Amino acid sequence: MGPAYFRLPADSPEVRAHTRVWECRQIAQTFVDLGYTVDVIDWRNDVFIPRHPYRVFIDVRHNMERLAHLLGPNCLKVFHVDAAHMVFRNWAECTRLKALWERRGIVLPVARFEQPNRAIEFADCAVVLGNEFTLGTYRYAGKPLYRIWISCPALYPSPADKDFERCRHRFVWFGSGGFVHKGLDLVLEAFAELPQLELTVCGPIESEEAFRRAYWRELYETPNIHAVGWVDVEGERFREITRTSVAVVYASAAEGQCGAVVNCMHAGLIPVISYESGVDVDGFGWLLRRGTVEEIKEAVLEVAATPAEELRRRAVCAWEQARRFHTREAFARRYRKLAELLLKHGPVIPEGLLADVFEPNPGEGLLSVGAG
Incomplete structure (x- = not known):
């Protein structure tokens, strides 16, 4: 996803095609609403170099590792997690392909492989779309992990x-x-x-x-x-x-x-x-x-x-x-609360504050999972 998506109307087919497009736009809008100027680069941009200080840097893949040392000690580095760790994900697909080979005697090409990144190791904290399984693939890094729920563009009757x-x-x-x-x-x-x-x-x-x-x-x-x-x-x-x-x-x-x-x-x-x-x-x-x-x-x-x-x-x-x-309104509301807490307290948000601002989900356990 690149900067061009941010210039599209909110109801355009490209924005509605996948939740990540709208969610990235909403993340940027959240910081605009909080009084920040937001710069956007394509997640595949491997030549961008920061030319002025940033208060917050958010990345989804490889730029965190590439740029972390250039952002300075006062920049809050947030890894936005939209997938299980790539090492696990690649291994999981290989395991499924091997099982298929054993069951039916055929080999199919990989379809979801992606070069692993070390963003979690260079970030100060992560915001994670997922459940306990997803969180577990990142705990090795010992960073604070803050859970949020994916949105959905369409609503239906009961x-x-x-x-x-x-x-x-x-x-x-x-x-x-x-x-x-x-x-x-x-x-x-x-x-x-x-x-x-x-x-x-x-x-x-x-x-x-x-x-x-x-x-x-x-x-x-x-x-x-x-x-x-x-x-x-x-x-x-x-x-x-x-x-x-x-x-x-x-x-x-x-x-x-x-x-x-x-x-x-x-x-x-x-x-x-x-x-x-x-x-x-x-x-x-x-x-x-x-x-x-x-x-x-x-x-x-x-x-x-x-x-x-x-x-x-x-x-x-x-x-x-x-x-x-899992609605756009719920995502926007919770992300803003989380952004406000991160800006005020830094990467380690006191657990009690999270409990105060996030309504608990009985089926999903803790919203915030710290290191350990």
Whole structure:
């Protein structure tokens, strides 16, 4: 993301296309509202050199390490974390690719590899989009980690009136590229063995031709699996799919906090997700911990066998949590409070102050996780 995105209208398709675009704009706007002049560089810019003192420096990848020694002792250096640590993320994808090789005797190319960065080691603190899993991949550095929740551009009505008796056998996989990393291979294999259940696959399948060829039978020749391609989350087709389905199944190997899952929670789907998806679902979702085809089969069969009223309760709870924590308004409000505290107290914010300004999330534990 570069400076050009900051000149686009707030409701433009480019800004609404991914949560990170709007969130970066909102972070900049937060400091403008607090009286600061904000300079913006592309996160891939490897030639920028600071020419005057900065009070705060925020980075998402490699510029923290490159520029930390030039920013001076009075600059607060904040690492904005939107993914699990790259060393872990790369390892997790390799592990999934190896498991696929062992299961089916095929090797697919990596899709989500990224050069690891050491930003957390050079930052004073980090603001993290994620859950306890995500935080755990950064604790080795001993820096204060402050948790915030991903936003969502679209809102939907409550699922309280959904016909759960009719939709209990219909599930959704919804995500972007990196299909093995995000567990689509596992989900397809699971549903191919469960003809009594239906799966709708929403994602840019054509973007990974090797995966598409490897899973052609599951995607296009299995009667209970429907590959519909990329779907606009603000369009009627997505609303119809989520209105007639019970849950989203997402078995990612590593995320910051998965916006696709949060979007589906907003749309009234119950999350059946891996711990590594970065979204806590205590009290209303199903958590996948082993990342296997058998585990996914067990989970979706349990969902389909759950009484309709219990499914309704879980879906409404998921929707309420999304509305409470994962909106643009919630992100803007919490980020401003966090920015004010960091500016006043520096990188180590007293725990009591965090408790005062952040309402607790029963399913997500502490907002701030210090060193150790």
